[in-house]
Amino acid sequence: MEPVLVVDGIEKSFGGLKVTDKVSFSMFPGDLTAIIGPNGAGKTTLFNILTGHLAPDAGSIRFEGKEIAGARTQDIVTMGMGRAFQITSIFPEETVLDNVRVACLSKLREATVFIRPISAHKRATDRAYQILESLGLEKFSDRRAFELSHGDQKLLDIGIALALEPKLLLLDEPTSGMSPEERLLTRELIKKLWSLFNLTLLFIEHDMDMVFGIALKVLVLQQGALLVEGTPEEIRSNPEVITAYLGEEL
Numbered sequence: 001m002e003p004v005l006v007v008d009g010i011e012k013s014f015g016g017l018k019v020t021d022k023v024s025f026s027m028f029p030g031d032l033t034a035i036i037g038p039n040g041a042g043k044t045t046l047f048n049i050l051t052g053h054l055a056p057d058a059g060s061i062r063f064e065g066k067e068i069a070g071a072r073t074q075d076i077v078t079m080g081m082g083r084a085f086q087i088t089s090i091f092p093e094e095t096v097l098d099n100v101r102v103a104c105l106s107k108l109r110e111a112t113v114f115i116r117p118i119s120a121h122k123r124a125t126d127r128a129y130q131i132l133e134s135l136g137l138e139k140f141s142d143r144r145a146f147e148l149s150h151g152d153q154k155l156l157d158i159g160i161a162l163a164l165e166p167k168l169l170l171l172d173e174p175t176s177g178m179s180p181e182e183r184l185l186t187r188e189l190i191k192k193l194w195s196l197f198n199l200t201l202l203f204i205e206h207d208m209d210m211v212f213g214i215a216l217k218v219l220v221l222q223q224g225a226l227l228v229e230g231t232p233e234e235i236r237s238n239p240e241v242i243t244a245y246l247g248e249e250l
């Protein structure tokens with residue numbers, strides 16, 4: 001199986017501070033991988049480098065076999081890297097349905113240039129409803145996006161990302177700011193979406209129930225460097241990880 005993503009020796013400093021220190025790892029189709037580590041470990045910076053929001057100082061990132069280190073965000077998104085849960089892609093004045101449908105339509109047009117406009121529209125509408133249903137948002141289809149609660153806007157953002165059929169989906173702390181009940185629902189939802197849409201998913205998370213509840217692989221970042229990677233069981237019982245990070249958590 002070919003890897004979706006190969007990160008090799010990525011480095012980044014801000015001033016004198018090294019925030020990404022020779023990070024290397026790979027993602028394969030169907031992976032469900034969590035990145036954990038203390039605040040300031042460089043997790044979000046790593047995502048920003050993967051998505052082209054920051055250029056690395058050194059190292060290589062191959063996405064679907066192509067080098068993308070330092071490439072523009074828009075080009076990386078077009079190649080199939082998605083990032084969601086931060087309400088950054090929503091058009092607030094448009095309806096919930098149209099937010100997802102426009103993304104479905106753009107994906108369909110890209111895939112099938114010969115398709116007739118009317119049937120493309122029908123297919124995009126069906127697909128948008130399927131996505132909204134999977135997120136429990138179909139009842140809000142005709143509402144304008146800004147009318148949704150904060151939590152539901154986060155879901156809509158993931159709906160837009162799913163509509164683009166990402167080859168790799170990145171989530172930065174999907175449960176941050178949520179109540180324990182919302183966390184549990186989100187954890188179940190993410191597992192369901194991963195399975196339903198055959199996702200390859202990389203998520204940053206502080207909630208250890210979520211990490212150890214759903215991740216198949218865990219990467220531990222510490223001071224910008226990858227301390228260790230392994231299965232949840234390996235990470236839980238790793239003495240270095242327990243000392244550095246999990247001590248109080250487990």
Ligand SMILES: Nc1ncnc2c1ncn2[C@@H]1O[C@H](COP(=O)(O)OP(=O)(O)O)[C@@H](O)[C@H]1O
Pocket residue numbers: 014019037038039040041042043044045046
């Ligand atoms: N644009 C920036 N300029 C300077 N320092 C930054 C910038 N972004 C992040 N940092 C610093 O990089 C380190 C890692 O931050 P971040 O990647 O946000 O960590 P995490 O997401 O793991 O909490 C922190 O010390 C942070 O202050």
Ligand SMILES: [Mg+2]
Pocket residue numbers: 043044045
């Ligand atoms: Mg962060």
